Amino acid sequence: MQLLAIFHQLYDRHGPQHWWPAETPFEVMVGAMLTQNTAWRNVEIAIANLKAVGRLELESILAMPIEALAQAIRPAGYFNVKAKRLQHLCQFLQQHPELDQLDSDQLRRQLLSIHGIGPETADDILLYAFNRPVFVIDAYTRRLFSRLGLVEADIGYESMREEFERVLDADPRLFNEYHALIVIHAKEICRPRPMCGACPLVQMCSYAVTT
Numbered sequence: 001m002q003l004l005a006i007f008h009q010l011y012d013r014h015g016p017q018h019w020w021p022a023e024t025p026f027e028v029m030v031g032a033m034l035t036q037n038t039a040w041r042n043v044e045i046a047i048a049n050l051k052a053v054g055r056l057e058l059e060s061i062l063a064m065p066i067e068a069l070a071q072a073i074r075p076a077g078y079f080n081v082k083a084k085r086l087q088h089l090c091q092f093l094q095q096h097p098e099l100d101q102l103d104s105d106q107l108r109r110q111l112l113s114i115h116g117i118g119p120e121t122a123d124d125i126l127l128y129a130f131n132r133p134v135f136v137i138d139a140y141t142r143r144l145f146s147r148l149g150l151v152e153a154d155i156g157y158e159s160m161r162e163e164f165e166r167v168l169d170a171d172p173r174l175f176n177e178y179h180a181l182i183v184i185h186a187k188e189i190c191r192p193r194p195m196c197g198a199c200p201l202v203q204m205c206s207y208a209v210t211t
């Protein structure tokens, strides 16, 4: 199975990634919201700011004046918008304490109903906070797999997610590690200007042989 072979190649090249870098499921959710349209290092600063003022908890974030919350997460960019979205998420979580009882499809629909949560953020939360077998698709996944010739570059989010979930075993540990490996590979090797000479996938890559 090609997707599994690619996983093993990436794992052999990069090793275990130990995702998601967070201490609690709630921190995963906050990070998933903050990482929209910004680099992870900026999210780390914003989360460190929240921790420094003792606010990285649902009730604490809800109790924060929106301006103070925005200032704390300022390094993550779009901080006014993200502060509102974070409080929406916290309100939702407070009003729905039974979320972890839902099946994955129901939980996904609930998450997507929250203002500011799109498919990628919902799937980050499903996989890394709720440990559900949902494959996360992002720009790195699209770039890598379209270069490999396995999907069209403009494939829709849901089509690509469903294809991964159809082919691979529904194992959250596999999906966790696979997504993390895709990210590191796209950041370090299959970059916008790819380093094909250092890539373990070069023999199977249609992009590499045509450039």
Ligand code: SF4
Residues within 6 Å of the ligand: 144, 147, 148, 189, 190, 191, 194, 195, 196, 197, 199, 200, 201, 202, 203, 205, 206, 207, 208
């Ligand atoms: S061979 Fe080059 S283009 Fe293909 S996956 Fe590797 S780095 Fe990306």
